[in-house]
Amino acid sequence: MSKGVFFKTEADLCSAFVAALPAGWTAFNETAGFDILLVRADGLQIGVEAKLRLNPEVVVQASKEWGYAPLTPGPDFRAALVPAGHVQNHMSAICAMLGITVITAMHPDDDTEKRYGWRPPAFRPDLPSLDSRMYWSGREHDWYDRCPAARCVLPEYIPDVGAGHSAPVALTNWKIQAIKLLIILERRGYVTKADFKHVKIDPSRWTRDWLERGTERGQFVTGRYTPDLKAQHPVNWIQIEADFDKWKPVEVAA
Template sequence: MSEKAKFRSEAELCATFISQLPEGWTAYPETAGFDILLSRDADGAQVGIEAKLVLNAKVIEQAVPHDNWWHADGEQPDFRAALVPWGCAGGLSGVCGLLGITVIQMASKELYQSWYEGSRRKMRPELPKVGMSTWEERDWRDWCPAKRCTLPDYIPDVTAGASAPVQLSDWKIRAIKLVVLLDRRGYVTRADFKHLQLDPGRWIYSGRWLVHGAVKGQFVRCNETPDFRTQHPVNFEQIAADFEKWSPVQIRADHLATPEHQERML
């Protein structure tokens, strides 16, 4: 198996990898500073992955932790890996081994189908299992983090490995909630910013994403209001569906939009 897999971009490489994940793993694209953050369903163990079309110093630098020693108790994944096409690991794979970075080689569909059925492998090495054997530990170094990376409440509907990645950050989720509330009620107030733990300054002062409404203390849409629905179509609908879980208690009884705002919700 000395052939090389070919992918047009890191995004295609990541998409192929995610599509071939074994059962028991959940992929979070563009999360916690990684192209892909994997979470093992059985125990929550995490693998932080950076992808490149060839194993080079850049991807190794991205995969290693950057925090200084006084941040050693910060959030980190259990395992770290560099994802490259099959046959593109090169001599730097040995350096990665010394650094505790696993090199995952991913086969393309064309390369996989060209192999004899008995020798086919989608990726190597396999992802770490619960209670790894001594042999499996050769491929994966457990970094034993003090705290694992915080996972978003929703799996980001973004492209992993994109050249200009869009992230579903915690701030973005809270901002989407504000826009959902704005669409349902027609306006938001400072109390809504406080409830969602958002700084109103970015919205009504420096950013001017909202403007004053007809009633004092109310803020409404304008041409500069961010279009999070287009940016995150799946996550936007998921967050909107959970309205009763996160919305302010005092407005849940009358959260239905007025007729002039019904069209925006559709």
């Protein structure tokens, strides 16, 4: 890597890595406790934690919850994503012992091709191939199958958030249920306890702090502290609203 070309933030690193993913892989950013949860077309998962250097912190993060409860859902593989040239040999050896793959990513503006006439891959090693029964690529033992009892639960929609930010915003299943509730509220002007039950969300916090009582008994309307999830997840809001006919309460007009 040439001097002066480097990733300034973990978010930049994650963004470049996701942009270089091959066909057949989907990135669920900030999902299941990982910076990126990669999902292959057949459902195979890789939990990825990113850092600007391969250090003990990212190793611990990538190892989260592994080994304590054998039935806990988790990804098939775990990986640490770091910039190319920022891998210490001893830390890399420790990762191999723990079954964590180290993915090294090139900066998109790296000028190796200009200087030497060839460009290295956007990242190494290759991801496990759907066309092969082997999980390693190039070198044996690049990938370490954890064979989880169950895979991580995915949200209904691909999160419209970036990965690797210091204060990440995650699209959880609770958020999706809350967005559905707010869409009903926006369309009808109020929600009732039946709506909370329909979208499977606990009404306690909403009716106590986030919504105000409407003019009719049993109705709740937008209040001063109602969460603005449309601003927080604009793309997912549009997607969920587009599916309104699939999940709406029967009494709500389209």
